[in-house]
Amino acid sequence: MKLNHDMKILIVGLGLLGGSYAMSLTKQGYHVKAITRSHASVEYALDEGLVEYATNEVEESVVSEADLVVFALYPHVFKEWVEEYQKFFKSGAIITDVTGVKSCIVYDIQNILRNDVEFIAAHPMAGRERSGVQNSDDSIFRGANYVVVPTEKNTSDAIELCRNLGEILGFARISELSPEEHDKIIAFVSQLTHCIAIALMTCQTTPHLEEYTGDSFRDLTRIARLNDDMWSELFLLNRDALINEMNLFEGELDRLKSLLLAGDREGLREMMRYSTSRRAIFDKPET
């Protein structure tokens, strides 16, 4: 099953990601409506033409006509929403999400969901250091990765539709992981990196430090500016995996420290050469 221009798409939650989904899909001629809590976000989305309709109320008519519903909410809000309003879903509707953690949410949602509606989870690996619909930007998907997170309950039709959504949004690479694999990898590539950026910001209070920084420091701490409400929730929902990755990382940092203490230049160079060669695979694909 592929997305087509007759389908009605509903986005629930107009933040940075919800807004950027809406921007991209509307530009490409799809029918997009939105439900979001804040009046300012509704106004902004309508003024900017991100959607053809937006509302602060969970209107039955808007939910019940949607063939595809994209949830861009905090995990706990997502669950509550589905519990309260799933009665409005059209039979046969597909729902998907953008949530940054999966094990703690995918099974729960699939278990509470009506049997005639299917939830296929996805994680668009894109963002910006500013949140909110006002910072929506469909270019954040270019060159980026998109992970579909199916379980054994998912049909191949829904998986195909979810992958197709990623293609239409312009992601460079689309892959599939189980919820558990996803959370382990995300703990490393996303949550650990945010922990590092935070720790770099809090471990030094030298005055005027900004006069002595180079691009490397700026790069490593760009994500130190973060939405504390969202990230504290994501960290705690994936706590064990994250702590495991923090321990692995500290182990490597300690290995580097031992090489330094031993004055082992060849050991340091070997570690640096491995780092250099491995880094090449992470370059963003040219777009």
Added chain:
Amino acid sequence: MKLNHDMKILIVGLGLLGGSYAMSLTKQGYHVKAITRSHASVEYALDEGLVEYATNEVEESVVSEADLVVFALYPHVFKEWVEEYQKFFKSGAIITDVTGVKSCIVYDIQNILRNDVEFIAAHPMAGRERSGVQNSDDSIFRGANYVVVPTEKNTSDAIELCRNLGEILGFARISELSPEEHDKIIAFVSQLTHCIAIALMTCQTTPHLEEYTGDSFRDLTRIARLNDDMWSELFLLNRDALINEMNLFEGELDRLKSLLLAGDREGLREMMRYSTSRRAIFDKPET
């Protein structure tokens, strides 16, 4: 004392930084010559018009006419060069450098140097992940920081000339630090960040990890691609300061881990809010 267009400038060592200095100064009409080891670098610099003259030999006539000599060499090569060839310096010449560590080199050079020549150290906080004169790019200085590192042996004339060189190259902020302050700060903002990037690259070998990464991971590891010969030398020359910063950083990472383990969401949010507010001061000045 300010740089003027009658002065003869000599750059010793045409790598990324030496080449970018040459590019910027030549474009602005200064007389720039270069001495560098590799034939390919000499040819490249002449073909691209980065300098008016370049040679592989330490030619007495080239050294002895220079009013300002910029050393862009590895620390140990810099010392050896000065020992062997300082006899060629013009009386009254000013020499400066781009070396990334200072305490271990500034005093040594000042002690061995002839009394009629002055060494004023500087650290341009700019770079790229690719080394070599072929990657020269004078735009790397825009918005960047430049640190002059005087000792009590330096004259205000030489300090002024060195600051002026930074201004002409286009740096956004020019500041002064003692060699010891410089090395402590560099251990944090530059060397620790490189250690982190290396450890992120070496602590996980999950296959296909590149399919699941976002910009945050790419940002934190851009500098994981590094010149092992140069960086191992810089790390070891600043070992104590670097290990101290690694310990401070790990302490903060452990604090974050404790908050996670305790499920202390408010503590996590407080740390994130502090990180967010502090990060704002590190934005690159608009250019």
